[in-house]
Amino acid sequence: MNNNDDQNHTLPKDHPRYLSLRYRHKIIEGMKNLIVAEAGLIAHGRGECFDYILGEKTNLAAKKAIKAAVALLLLAKHPIISVNGNVAALCPNELVELSNKLNVPLELNLFYRKEGRIEAIKNMLESAGAKNLLGIDETSMVQIEELSSNRRNVDPKGIKIADVVFVPLEDGDRSEALKKTGKKVIAVDLNPISRTSIWADITIVDNIVRVLPEMITILDDLKNLKEDQLLEILNNFNNKKNIQNVLDLIKDYIDAQKEEAFKILP
């Protein structure tokens, strides 16, 4: 741990990338505590980059997708929130708060298995107040054939029977496979044109550390709506169009940077 402490001490608080570096530190700590896989660090870096060219804020397209996502979760018969190491390391409290407020269970679904990893994530989430945690008992798992890798092992009370799967962070081609089993998929992915983003029914292109608090806020607004009002929100949402709007935002950002970026020069 010493080495990492050293790393942190070299980062002054007025560093222009301080917030980003703080979450980076959480991910590195997560790896040391077995919660995050090594490849999860690289995935985090990819996210950082896309967040950067999206201006590191929740844009209007993301807000629309978040609203539709909450409506779909409220309408679902058997919704489930799929949890991986990165989301558990980055925002365990917000993840648990959303799960509890929605009354939707969390299911651990890991690509990389390693001794002690499930236990570490379980402890992290239970410390944050998780009450309904699935995907823990490996002996009771069932398989979903459409999924490859370790992810095919799912909980019979969770992803297996779910009609709506919320995938806060994704690291593979799972949204395609879940779609092919007839489930609806809500994804959070900073890459707007990943296979995950394209295949999902609702794609939230934003940083998970901003998305979960926003979902909790929106849930307070929507939880008392009637079914037909929630359906109207869903029907007014077009995922493809929304992703295309995100791509336009990236283009606008890059255009602005063509002169702006050089203003740091003397």
Next chain:
Amino acid sequence: MNNNDDQNHTLPKDHPRYLSLRYRHKIIEGMKNLIVAEAGLIAHGRGECFDYILGEKTNLAAKKAIKAAVALLLLAKHPIISVNGNVAALCPNELVELSNKLNVPLELNLFYRKEGRIEAIKNMLESAGAKNLLGIDETSMVQIEELSSNRRNVDPKGIKIADVVFVPLEDGDRSEALKKTGKKVIAVDLNPISRTSIWADITIVDNIVRVLPEMITILDDLKNLKEDQLLEILNNFNNKKNIQNVLDLIKDYIDAQKEEAFKILP
């Protein structure tokens, strides 16, 4: 090491991201061998993302920058190649080949110090045939005041007296500091608008695993040119304009993806 082997076995060769995953594996192995810092994994992920939106190929702007970079290295009085953990892990052979062919020494210049790390990188580069390795003997280092962090400790025979510093991969605000000491900086950075990219005299926006082989090829073309011919190449190169051209390429790529990305859907 077992865990990482497991990770690799789960990646089929026909995976659409196979090449990218192979380099990712090199970086993860590098971390286990002390060559790469934990934060180096995240930096690698950021690079992956920018490479992705540049179409994962060496574009014309990068080729122009590579040519100017080789010309500047040939014209320099005291050129130096600065080495960090990621470049040593990703392409040690090409790095050493370029150093030997140019007759320019390699200098280790690390942000994160850790016991055994310098030794690990030294061994990696010497196995690849490195003959002239600086920045190894910490007792003989001198400081450059303009630089912050561990990077301020430099070799009196290398970066300290250099007129041209080639920084194949950068993880801080060093190009600004080096510029302020009057040195010329050549940077390879997949982020075209990082502070490194903006401050450098010559910014190569491309993946290091493609840049080094291209530099070796270009070196064969340029090594017999006269000084005024090399100067002409340099004078015809405009770094700001070149970076702006890269930004236009990214915009073009994103535009193309607005429909293209959705073609994977049935």
